[in-house]
Amino acid sequence: MNVVEFDQATLRIGNHLVLADISLAIKGGEFIGVLGPNGAGKTTLMRAILGLLRPSAGNIRVFGRTPRRGDALIGYVPQVRTVAPELHVRGLDFIASSVRGGRWGLPKLGHVDRKMIDESLAAVGAVDLAGRPLTDMSGGERQRLLLAQALLGEPGLLLLDEPLISLDQRYQETIIELVGRFAGERNITVLFSAHELNQLIGALDRVLYLGNGRAALGTVAEVVTSPVLSKLYGSDIDVVHADGHVFVLSRGRHIEHHDHLHADHAHSRDRQRHA
Amino acid sequence: MPIMRTAAIVNAMLDYDFMRNAFAAAGVAAVVSGLVGYFLVLRGQTFAGHALGHIGFAGATGAILIGLAPIWGLVGLTVAAGIGMGMMGERVSGRDVAVGVVLSLALGFGLLFLHYYTAFAVQATSLLFGNVLAVDRPMIMALVVMGLITLAALAAIMRPLIFASLQPELAEAKGVPVGFVSTAFLAIVAVGVSESAQIVGILLVFSLMVGPPATAQRLVTGLWSGIVLSAVVALAEAWLGIIIAYDTDWPVSFCIALLSALGYFVTRVPLEQLKMRKSSPRL
Numbered sequence: 001m002n003v004v005e006f007d008q009a010t011l012r013i014g015n016h017l018v019l020a021d022i023s024l025a026i027k028g029g030e031f032i033g034v035l036g037p038n039g040a041g042k043t044t045l046m047r048a049i050l051g052l053l054r055p056s057a058g059n060i061r062v063f064g065r066t067p068r069r070g071d072a073l074i075g076y077v078p079q080v081r082t083v084a085p086e087l088h089v090r091g092l093d094f095i096a097s098s099v100r101g102g103r104w105g106l107p108k109l110g111h112v113d114r115k116m117i118d119e120s121l122a123a124v125g126a127v128d129l130a131g132r133p134l135t136d137m138s139g140g141e142r143q144r145l146l147l148a149q150a151l152l153g154e155p156g157l158l159l160l161d162e163p164l165i166s167l168d169q170r171y172q173e174t175i176i177e178l179v180g181r182f183a184g185e186r187n188i189t190v191l192f193s194a195h196e197l198n199q200l201i202g203a204l205d206r207v208l209y210l211g212n213g214r215a216a217l218g219t220v221a222e223v224v225t226s227p228v229l230s231k232l233y234g235s236d237i238d239v240v241h242a243d244g245h246v247f248v249l250s251r252g253r254h255i256e257h258h259d260h261l262h263a264d265h266a267h268s269r270d271r272q273r274h275a
Numbered sequence: 276m277p278i279m280r281t282a283a284i285v286n287a288m289l290d291y292d293f294m295r296n297a298f299a300a301a302g303v304a305a306v307v308s309g310l311v312g313y314f315l316v317l318r319g320q321t322f323a324g325h326a327l328g329h330i331g332f333a334g335a336t337g338a339i340l341i342g343l344a345p346i347w348g349l350v351g352l353t354v355a356a357g358i359g360m361g362m363m364g365e366r367v368s369g370r371d372v373a374v375g376v377v378l379s380l381a382l383g384f385g386l387l388f389l390h391y392y393t394a395f396a397v398q399a400t401s402l403l404f405g406n407v408l409a410v411d412r413p414m415i416m417a418l419v420v421m422g423l424i425t426l427a428a429l430a431a432i433m434r435p436l437i438f439a440s441l442q443p444e445l446a447e448a449k450g451v452p453v454g455f456v457s458t459a460f461l462a463i464v465a466v467g468v469s470e471s472a473q474i475v476g477i478l479l480v481f482s483l484m485v486g487p488p489a490t491a492q493r494l495v496t497g498l499w500s501g502i503v504l505s506a507v508v509a510l511a512e513a514w515l516g517i518i519i520a521y522d523t524d525w526p527v528s529f530c531i532a533l534l535s536a537l538g539y540f541v542t543r544v545p546l547e548q549l550k551m552r553k554s555s556p557r558l
Contacts, residue, residue: 050448070450078444085319087441088492089501094441096498101438102451104431107498133496 009058036210075155140171309509357465361458405476486535
């Protein structure tokens with residue numbers, strides 16, 4: 001069964017056209033790497049799957065239904081905010097806030113909830129984060145915490161928006177490895193957006209490239225080619241294969257790397273548009 | 276013995292009716308401010324709280340001008356401004372410049388209203404810097420009623436408020452009415468600011484609404500322990516401030532502001548140094 005289906009869907013934010021006439025189908029248990037230049041619509045695509053943005057034309061189906069906010073089957077790790085208030089709150093309370101967090105009244109954490117959180121933290125090897133404040137955690141530890149939270153309640157679909165940003169190499173590999181393992185063990189469909197294709201190559205089944213309002217979904221061999229990417233980026237793109245790695249180059253410049261350097265700037269623009 | 280001496284001072288103070296009133300009013304306002312302030316600091320919205328106080332100044336002086344008790348103008352305009360700020364959404368309430376311009380304008384209007392009611396220069400000082408020693412019984416009753424309503428409202432929205440404060444994007448995705456929660460919270464803050472302003476004045480509301488919660492968050496990382504400690508610290512600083520003021524003849528608001536700042540910096544400095552020592556080998 002297809003977990004995510006776009007049928008000639010068009011996504012707009014205000015008057016700005018982000019993705020036009022997109023059709024794609026993602027099967028259960030697939031690990032999809034979502035790539036593309038900044039502002040290509042990676043976050044917008046995820047927000048549409050979450051039911052936060054309705055397509056202005058066409059249809060989107062998630063688990064065979066129209067997406068609706070608060071779907072318990074979707075685990076979501078939003079992009080890290082560049083300007084976030086300092087949170088002097090321990091990891092346990094941070095995660096606990098998401099457990100039935102929409103109910104009115106005082107927060108309460110039952111034994112069952114506590115056990116569920118402990119198990120999830122243990123699964124990602126982050127038991128010690130329960131008692132430590134977020135202000136004390138490194139970027140990698142925060143991502144681990146967010147991943148543990150996203151795995152609560154046995155989701156069937158995980159949406160991870162740029163989870164590797166601002167992590168050092170070692171932690172990036174750990175996160176990819178953790179996500180890949182869980183997705184495999186529990187048959188979870190994963191949409192994992194990133195700036196660098198090469199780190200994900202070992203983990204992903206197919207890649208979804210966004211750019212210029214268009215989308216291309218397929219294996220790395222099908223999608224990461226000079227003609228397909230030139231169309232998506234709107235400029236001449238070369239794809240160079242070397243030593244099991246794939247490099248995407250524009251006029252000799254490694255554009256994925258270039259993107260990365262300006263990631264923070266572009267994200268703040270992205271956020272403003274989403275606000 | 277400092278404790279014996281303090282006990283003797285407090286004993287002497289409690290002989291006076293206005294002192295008993297001061298302790299009661301400061302106690303109510305401090306607990307409300309400490310509880311509401313915890314979330315204000317958690318959400319990084321302290322500047323919005325500051326602005327609400329200034330807007331309240333225009334409300335209070337405007338009320339005096341048309342012959343109402345200043346507290347009703349203060350509460351009315353701050354609550355309206357809180358709701359307005361919330362409805363304009365994060366895009367506006369998060370923008371320091373817009374909020375800063377509005378708060379200056381509000382102070383300007385406050386000055387204009389005072390200009391037409393020159394007899395009340397004393398009133399202006401007590402609005403800006405508080406006058407807890409002049410609180411009477413009806414005012415205490417008003418503080419208690421407003422405080423209870425505020426805390427009931429805070430309890431009602433606390434769970435989604437915590438979720439939306441810690442993880443706004445996820446809360447939105449999970450179907451929490453983030454906009455409503457944030458607007459309701461700013462209305463709650465507005466009442467908290469009004470209470471706090473009765474004790475320490477509009478310009479010093481931070482000493483009860485921001486200092487104690489920030490101190491509490493430095494000391495403990497649990498949510499409930501932080502909330503309770505914030506109220507306890509606010510109460511302790513407010514009461515101790517009144518005692519010191521009685522003993523030294525300094526203004527009460529100054530003593531509370533001093534304790535608030537001391538509490539914050541004393542808990543902040545050693546922790547920062549510890550953190551630096553811990554993290555440096557990692558680099």
